[in-house]
Amino acid sequence: MSDFKDAAFGAGHDHIFLGAAHEQNERRTWAVIALCSVMMLIEIVGGSMFGSLALVADGLHMSTHAGAMLIAALAYTYARKHAADSRFVFGTGKLGDLAGFTSAIVLAMIAVLIGYEAVSRFLSPVPIHFGEAIPIAVVGLLVNLASVWLLRGDHHGHSHGHSHGHAHDEHAHEDEAQTVSAPFGVFAVSIFEDGVPPVFRITSAAGVSRLDTSTVSVTTVRPDGTQQVFAFKDRGGYLESKEDIPEPHAFRAIVRIADGEYEIGFEEHDHDAHDAATRDHNIRSAYIHVMADAAVSVLAIIGLVLARTFGWLWMDPLAGVVGALVIANWSYGLMRDTGAILLDMNPDRRMAENVRHAIEDRGDKVVDLHVWRVGPGHMSAVLSVSTSESQRDSRFYHAVLQRFKGLSHVTVEVQPA
Known part of the structure; x- marks a missing residue:
């Protein structure tokens, strides 16, 4: 008869698999929402009072920005409040990845809308009120830079998705000599x-x-x-x-x-794969939103200044096209990485090999092995071991695997050879 047992290393049996900086990132996200909301009200009220349609439009744009941030903030709050809810079999650690995937879709839609508007302006140029447009773009950039500062820290996503997901299984360096x-x-x-x-x-x-x-x-x-x-x-x-x-x-x-x-x-050492296993995609998605908005502001300022200085009216829509492509690229990277986690793709194959070797180096055989991420910095493993050593039960293998950092939940089935 096989011996079947479950253990949750480092987290007890409460199955709480939230990221180490969960509450800190939650506070940061709410702070950005507050900043964007204040700026939104100032622009809409000011634009209405002074008759500036451009100011009102930018205020409405800021509201969509705050709404996107709201996805991340609510995900943090919900995951924290329901972390011990037994209905979530493996906890709420992956809720941030779900929010990140949703944000990636929103980003993709924003990229499409910006691209569509830019192409429309190429075909049918519209007059530009430079006196209003440039200051608003500068103010928007300052707000986005302030948001980037608030979201700074260990978000593990600062490369915006274009360098993730393709180098996590190999070491690109020499271990400390x-x-x-x-x-x-x-x-x-x-x-x-x-x-x-x-x-x-x-x-x-x-x-x-x-x-x-x-x-x-x-x-x-x-x-x-x-x-x-x-x-x-x-x-x-x-x-x-x-x-x-x-x-x-x-x-x-x-x-x-x-x-x-x-x-x-x-x-x-966990090395590069450790980064993929611990990255908080929820704060990463919030960070990408403000970076995308900042990039669009920078491109808009450049396009407007060149258009006013040299009369190149086509520079404004061209800046929009470039911005749309940049945002689409970041959206794709975020969607790819979060989608892989939601489908339980193993982001740390090195961890799986380490688990296999740790068992088989002791003369046993790993019959079946599954390793996947249940939250930022938390991996789960289910394995079936065939052994000829009658004194080795599931507790023996739990003790063997307990030294692996980040392996927070382990289920072992022991089969007599």
Whole structure:
């Protein structure tokens, strides 16, 4: 008979999987709504009093901006208030992703409307009241910059979607090097995995050419006592292990150089995939909204100034087309990333491989494994393990996996081999 058990590491059994900065981001979003609402009232009232249609129009535009922010703010508030609601099987951590996906659709609609208006003005130019339009665009830009400042912080979305989702499964750097002080020099031992299977590298400021590779080795000692010896080859400037390093990269390492023996340690890092797993898409969507509005304001100012200075009336609609394309690009990135999470696509395949290796390095077999995100910084795993060790139950595997940061909820089924 199989042994089936569930555990929620770091969150107990309340299944609260909200982001670490949830309440802080909630306050920031409401602050931006307050700022936009005040500006909206000033522009509408002022425009009505002074007969400025352009000022009233910009005030109405600011109202749509505040409405978009409202999606994010309400999502934060609802998720917090219902975090312990048992009706949500895996908590309310993904509500922010749903709000982000909705905001991405709104952004796409805004991009289409701006593009349509710009093309219409290309075909049928309209007179521009530069005296009113330029100051309003400047004021709008200042409000958007203030909103960006309010939403500043660890939103994990500052690249607006165009650099996410395509580099989260590989390390693009070298792990922090561990130093070894030998009698004939100081050597740096690191794990290198820049687009290649992970390997050890040994470097030295004095060079490694004088080292005999037959006298150099690294022996890894994992928490369960498993050992593996790595031989090295000369790469001309550094030594590199001939064998790849299995996951996870958490072990003691005994480095042998000539007649010396030195012990160092490595810890598992989440790296780029960690960013994908912890990113708060709700604050990211709010940030993209204000950045999109700021970008449109900047383009509008440039277009209006050039149109007034050189008579290039086509610059104003051209700026609108460029702004629409930029917003559409950001919308696509946000929609892609949030949609993947809503469909339970694993944003951290490295975590899944680490879980698999942690189990199988102990001689067992992972029959089935599913890892997905349940909230910013919270991953869930369901796995089925086949083992010939009768004393290993689900508690044993929970203890094995508990050291993984961000793995907040684990369900294990144990099947006798």
